[in-house]
Amino acid sequence: xxxxxxxxxxxxxxxxxxxxxxxxxxxxxxxxxxxxxxxxxxxxxxxxxxxxxxxxxxxxxxxxxxxxxxxxxxxxxxxxxxxxxxxxxxxxxxxxxxxxxxxxxxxxxxxxxxxxxxxxxxxxxxxxxxxxxxxxxxxxxxxxxxxxxxxxxxxxxxxxxxxxxxxxxxxxxxxxxxxxxxxxxxxxxxxxxxxxxxxxxxxxxxxxxxxxxxxxxxxxxxxxxxxxxxxxxxxxxxxxxxxxxxxxxxxxxxxxxxxxxxxxxxxxxxxxxxxxxxxxxxxxxxxxxxxxxxxxxxxxxxxxxxxxxxxxxxxxxxxxxxxxxxxx
Amino acid sequence: xxxxxxxxxxxxxxxxxxxxxxxxxxxxxxxxxxxxxxxxxxxxxxxxxxxxxxxxxxxxxxxxxxxxxxxxx
Numbered sequence: 001x002x003x004x005x006x007x008x009x010x011x012x013x014x015x016x017x018x019x020x021x022x023x024x025x026x027x028x029x030x031x032x033x034x035x036x037x038x039x040x041x042x043x044x045x046x047x048x049x050x051x052x053x054x055x056x057x058x059x060x061x062x063x064x065x066x067x068x069x070x071x072x073x074x075x076x077x078x079x080x081x082x083x084x085x086x087x088x089x090x091x092x093x094x095x096x097x098x099x100x101x102x103x104x105x106x107x108x109x110x111x112x113x114x115x116x117x118x119x120x121x122x123x124x125x126x127x128x129x130x131x132x133x134x135x136x137x138x139x140x141x142x143x144x145x146x147x148x149x150x151x152x153x154x155x156x157x158x159x160x161x162x163x164x165x166x167x168x169x170x171x172x173x174x175x176x177x178x179x180x181x182x183x184x185x186x187x188x189x190x191x192x193x194x195x196x197x198x199x200x201x202x203x204x205x206x207x208x209x210x211x212x213x214x215x216x217x218x219x220x221x222x223x224x225x226x227x228x229x230x231x232x233x234x235x236x237x238x239x240x241x242x243x244x245x246x247x248x249x250x251x252x253x254x255x256x257x258x259x260x261x262x263x264x265x266x267x268x269x270x271x272x273x274x275x276x277x278x279x280x281x282x283x284x285x286x287x288x289x290x291x292x293x294x295x296x297x298x299x300x301x302x303x304x305x306x307x308x309x310x311x312x313x314x315x316x317x318x319x320x321x322x323x324x325x326x327x328x
Numbered sequence: 329x330x331x332x333x334x335x336x337x338x339x340x341x342x343x344x345x346x347x348x349x350x351x352x353x354x355x356x357x358x359x360x361x362x363x364x365x366x367x368x369x370x371x372x373x374x375x376x377x378x379x380x381x382x383x384x385x386x387x388x389x390x391x392x393x394x395x396x397x398x399x400x401x
Contacts, residue, residue: 220382
């Protein structure tokens with residue numbers, strides 16, 4: 001049995017932080033420099049009391065209304081988040097309740113970052129193609145902004161908050177091909193919120209402790225992607241018995257513009273076949289890939305190409321890729 | 329891989345034409361040298377010379393010539 005992405009919607013929080021806003025807070029950080037190097041003009045940030053569950057609910061409600069989907073048709077919800085509302089219960093159960101899904105529907109969280117959408121697709125495809133479920137609601141929702149210290153201008157410039165909702169069913173616009181995965185936990189400390197889990201408590205001292213906040217070693221993460229992504233692309237093509245020229249469009253996790261441009265050159269992909277645009281949203285972690293798919297394939301479907309290669313990579317380290325094919 | 333071309337490529341990463349650099353330039357002392365420039369150099373080394381270099385290896389080099397020799401080794 002096939003599995004396809006039938007619909008995608010996304011939700012961005014109302015509050016916007018522009019490069020001008022950041023330059024006012026950090027006078028040494030020029031608007032031009034942020035725009036030129038990382039390719040981001042603004043990012044949406046969740047308000048103080050707005051959480052990943054709230055964003056995910058908004059994305060799901062939007063999906064149902066945009067595509068006239070009956071809530072009762074959903075038999076499983078997967079929520080990908082690294083900023084859950086609570087340690088327990090599972091945030092997906094909260095979302096399930098707030099959007100009023102059938103009591104017979106399953107609900108689980110998966111904890112994965114920039115590779116999360118592709119991982120979520122693989123699980124959703126498994127459920128649908130095996131006949132276990134008919135309609136899987138795949139949600140990605142992240143509020144990294146709550147983990148970033150207000151003085152951390154680099155990460156505040158890069159990351160934005162967002163949520164997406166995708167419906168995975170037997171039929172749909174984009175049929176889901178074969179997957180490739182990878183993991184390397186030896187890179188865990190390069191992108192981490194160290195304190196607050198079971199291993200290390202949050203600091204009790206009044207003084208600032210950087211380990212209470214999100215830390216990213218940008219150059220180590222960059223080196224990891226330069227090493228892992230070119231072979232990931234080769235493996236995706238091999239697994240799907242395709243050549244690079246068979247691919248009409250490459251959608252990588254939209255990390256930042258400079259990193260993507262370097263990866264494009266290393267992977268030897270033509271510019272017009274490669275998506276590199278996160279100007280209006282920033283790096284929204286597991287939501288970047290579905291946002292691109294929505295804006296390209298689900299808005300102006302007629303003129304778009306046939307075979308798309310997806311690649312997600314980052315925190316973990318974790319990476320994954322697959323092929324989507326326009327099936328209708 | 330020759331030094332002259334390497335220095336030109338390195339200069340391109342600084343994105344400031346007014347800066348003059350040569351093999352003896354201590355690049356970390358340049359006004360616009362920052363962590364983002366380090367990443368640009370990592371990208372240049374990978375795309376133009378097909379070599380991997382870490383931020384620590386770059387930080388361990390003093391002059392552009394040191395960096396060139398390190399990559400060439």
